[in-house]
Amino acid sequence: MSPFEPVDRETARRLAEDELDKPVYHRDRPSFVDDVLDQIKEWVKKILPDAPEAGPGSGGGSFTLVVLLLLAVVLVAAVWWWMRGRGNVKSRKALLEDVPSRSVDHRAAAEAHAAEGRWAEAIRERLRAVARDLEERAILDPRPGRTAQELAAEAAALLPVDFAPGVGVFYDVWYGDRPGTPEGYRLLTDLDQAVQDARPRPLEAV
Known part of the structure; x- marks a missing residue:
């Protein structure tokens, strides 16, 4: 320039x-x-x-x-x-809240959520019913902070029940960001019924 x-x-x-x-x-x-x-x-x-x-x-x-x-x-x-x-990670994953509750109440809550199509909440409440049922029948000792994974490991050692499918659905929905579904809820109702029908293994078999 x-x-x-x-x-x-x-x-x-x-x-x-x-x-x-x-x-x-x-x-x-x-x-x-x-x-x-x-x-x-x-x-x-x-x-x-x-x-x-x-x-x-x-x-x-x-x-x-x-x-x-x-x-x-x-x-x-x-x-x-x-x-x-x-x-606090473990406490956030605790299955049951540290307040008194009954298995029948959790089942009723699960059915109410299912009727409204709130499958994630229904799945959680049904697994809570399983946990509380095991405590009410003295199969498991009440323990605040117990996670779903711990519940499955402890209960499977005492009952002839496969906890893996139901607990797997619970973890997928609540910690894996997957949507709850009627099929997933059915797995939890089947698990709940199986737990109610099961009797603890003889002590010598544990």
Whole structure:
């Protein structure tokens, strides 16, 4: 382009941007890290107005210590929250709530859900009926927090019943994001009936 050739507005804007992008214009601009530290500094000043300013002879080491302590607190809180969440995974998967209930009530609730086409809820309530029935008949000891998988393992060791299909449907629906279906609910009703009809194996066979 000739230095005497007219320049339109768009070309002038592009040339100006190209010029301003040159490193020489950004040598004194704070880095991203500096920006973050400045923001942390301002935050600390708001919550700790007496904290010393960072800088030569101004107690910068104390400010750094305050920042490190705050970061440590945040880290400990994050770890505690994560561990607490992991510890609650089992409780979230507990089949029965820690409140008194009867197997007959769970069966009635299951039938009500099924009548409304709420198959996922019906499946859960029917398996809860199975769990409560086993406790009412003293086949299993009442134990808050028992999961469906634990129920199947403990009960299958005492009863000649195949728990796998029904419990598998329950896990697929409640933890595998699969829809409940009439066929799945029928597997749970079959399991419930089989458990009611079964008698514990003789002790010597356990």
